Amino acid sequence: MQTKPLALLTRSPLAGVFVALAVIFTLSALISPYFLTPYNLSVIARGLAFVGLITIAQSMLMVLGELDLSLGVIGGFCGVISGILMVRLGVEPYSAMLLAVLLGAALGLVNGLLVTMLRLHSLVLTIGTAGIFGGANLVLTRGVAITGIPKDVQYLGRGDVLGMPVPFVIMLMALAVATFVMLKTPFGRYMYAIGNNQAGARMLGIKVDKVRLLVFVVAGAIAALAGVLMVARLGTAQPSIGETWVLAPIAASVIGGVATTGGVGSPIGAIFGAGIIAIIENIIVLFGVSPYWQGIVSGAIVVLAISFDAISRRYLRRDA
Amino acid sequence: MKKIAILLACATALALPFTATAQDAEGTTKKDAYRFVVVPKVVHPWFDKVNEGAQAAAAAIKAQTGSDVEVIYSAPQAADVVQQNQIIDSALATQPDGLALDLLDPSGNRASLEEAQNQKIPLVIFDSVPPEGMAIPYIGSDFCEQAKIAARRLVEVLGGEGEVAIMQGVPTAPNHSIRAECHRQVFAEHPGIKVVAEGIDNDSIETAQQQAAAIMQANPNLKGWVASDAAGPIGIGQAIVEAGKQGKVTLVGLDNLPEMLDMIREGVADSSSASQPELQGYWSVMLLWAQATGAKVPGYLDTGNAFLTKENVGG
Structure with missing residues (x-):
């Protein structure tokens, strides 16, 4: 006879990744005396915030069965644009950030239109658009960072609220909205239906292309938000922002149970996956792992986490 | 007895400042x-x-x-x-x-x-x-001086005339940007030297090789190269060899990585201005x-x- 909470846990598709995250967290806390310090936890949370935002955006697209490899570049490009607006053109800083987020939405719209109207594969298309957006970034900056970001907006990247880093709180808010929309609204159900079977969704009368377009737009805006928050964090608009935001969000989503084929998973699971990656990156430094071993160590932990997830799910299901 | 006590008190009072000084002296804190x-x-x-x-x-x-x-x-x-x-x-x-x-x-x-x-x-x-x-x-x-040594050497080898190119490293890295700027300053002092192209290698040998190959394609009269980071000259050297321009294009490198030293020994590079x-x-x-x-x-x-x-x- 099984207790009710355990039954609930076993039914949840998040059970495996949550247990994997909890195990890695507990082991890290047991092994390193520095891991559970408030400062270190805030370091992890702040780092997770930026990749987490991209992960939310990517997981939404993956549920649709799409992949956008330009999200990181959109983040970097829009971050640079916000810097240009506020430093070179004297636009009021918060307005500049808002405009940059709108630009991100517009770039998402471009991706979405090309995918839906020309029936292009999003993965292939966004390799191309990533090149264009990234190239435009270099043309505008010539590779040189834009300095002199006003101190007022730096709070958004460096400050704390309720004892948590501001970007992390913003990421949690975005996660809450995305989760609510995807799990509790008709629009969310349409997303899963499209991801499961696009042709079937069309036959059911779902406006498939409109839904896909809108998700691309939202994903672009979220990526831009990550970019402008990173500008606030660094105090400079670095052209290199977003370069490392390509594979980690996809890996995080997959670890978190989001299927690359669509229709399965949620942003919460993806954020758990991103949490695992963020902790791995942190403990590698805490343990002083040689940089030449870091790839092997982090890769092995990810493989272990995914295996643990799969095994625990199978075990819990058998137990249920 | 009273006198002894007074003497002891005076001795202690005199010794205190010295003790305090010894404890607070700079560089005397020790850890295991x-x-x-x-x-x-x-x-x-x-x-x-x-x-x-x-x-x-x-x-x-x-x-x-x-x-x-x-x-x-x-x-x-x-x-x-x-x-x-x-x-x-x-x-x-x-x-x-x-x-x-x-x-x-x-x-x-x-x-x-x-x-x-x-x-x-x-x-x-x-x-x-x-x-x-x-x-x-x-x-x-002195990053600037390091770059100037390399640029002056290139000007000297070219006899003060010819088209040259500069490979930047990571443009936002101050040491790289200082070196690139100081290369430009030296070349600007010589009217016969014309900087026809600048590449960015982001401290990657592979990128440097690709950039250098493209720049040499686009500028067939290019006579010489300088770089702003350690990866740059290695990539440039590879591009020179692949393009069959050894002996026709002069490379004055930077730093002392083993590949750089090999290129000097093999004659691919003329020399290198090396930090330590x-x-x-x-x-x-x-x-x-x-x-x-x-x-x-x-x-x-x-x-x-x-x-x-x-x-x-x-x-």
Whole structure:
């Protein structure tokens, strides 16, 4: 006879990744005396915030069965644009950030239109658009960072609220909205239906292309938000922002149970996956792992986490 | 008895200031173990040499003082300031006795450096310069002079005439941008020298090779190259060999990586103006240790440059 909470846990598709995250967290806390310090936890949370935002955006697209490899570049490009607006053109800083987020939405719209109207594969298309957006970034900056970001907006990247880093709180808010929309609204159900079977969704009368377009737009805006928050964090608009935001969000989503084929998973699971990656990156430094071993160590932990997830799910299901 | 007591009191009073002075004297704080963290720009052979120097300094301190000294080398996998800051922040969480850093971008690294100063963790910057207004000891060679040595040599070899190109490293890295600017200054002094192209290699040999190959295609009359980072000349040298332009295009390199030295020996490169990474790593740890003992340290320490040619690189 099984207790009710355990039954609930076993039914949840998040059970495996949550247990994997909890195990890695507990082991890290047991092994390193520095891991559970408030400062270190805030370091992890702040780092997770930026990749987490991209992960939310990517997981939404993956549920649709799409992949956008330009999200990181959109983040970097829009971050640079916000810097240009506020430093070179004297636009009021918060307005500049808002405009940059709108630009991100517009770039998402471009991706979405090309995918839906020309029936292009999003993965292939966004390799191309990533090149264009990234190239435009270099043309505008010539590779040189834009300095002199006003101190007022730096709070958004460096400050704390309720004892948590501001970007992390913003990421949690975005996660809450995305989760609510995807799990509790008709629009969310349409997303899963499209991801499961696009042709079937069309036959059911779902406006498939409109839904896909809108998700691309939202994903672009979220990526831009990550970019402008990173500008606030660094105090400079670095052209290199977003370069490392390509594979980690996809890996995080997959670890978190989001299927690359669509229709399965949620942003919460993806954020758990991103949490695992963020902790791995942190403990590698805490343990002083040689940089030449870091790839092997982090890769092995990810493989272990995914295996643990799969095994625990199978075990819990058998137990249920 | 009273007199003895008064004498004792006077002696104690006189001795107190001396005792206090001995305890507070700079550089006299001693610990049984020190842990220093070295964070370079990126995983790169040049920084391996910095690490070798840092480990040598740790061994030297241990041999001389008996204290255990651990140097942890933690390098970003990509030359990305976001990733570097994440490593710095995580390293700060371990409360090291000192942190030696090569900054990817002083303004982009500022928040992490300020956090280190708030936590009163001794800092040293090597191969770079501190952010404006931040008092942090730094170590390096005169980057501008290093570049000027290379550029002047190229002008000399070309006889003051010809088309040349400059390979920038990471444009936001101050040492790279200083070198690129100083190359330009030297070339501007010679009317016969024309800078026809500039590439950006982002401290990657592969990128440098691709950029150099494309630039040489686009500029068939190109006569010479200088670079602004250690990866640049290696990639340029590969491109020169692949294009069959050895002997027709002169390369004056930078730094002393093994590939650079091989290219000088093989005649692919004329020479190299080299900073000394082992010394930068060695003195980074020494300055961190000195700060941890309470000693004052110089604001800037110059480890000098070496000019390498076929005659002095050895077999």
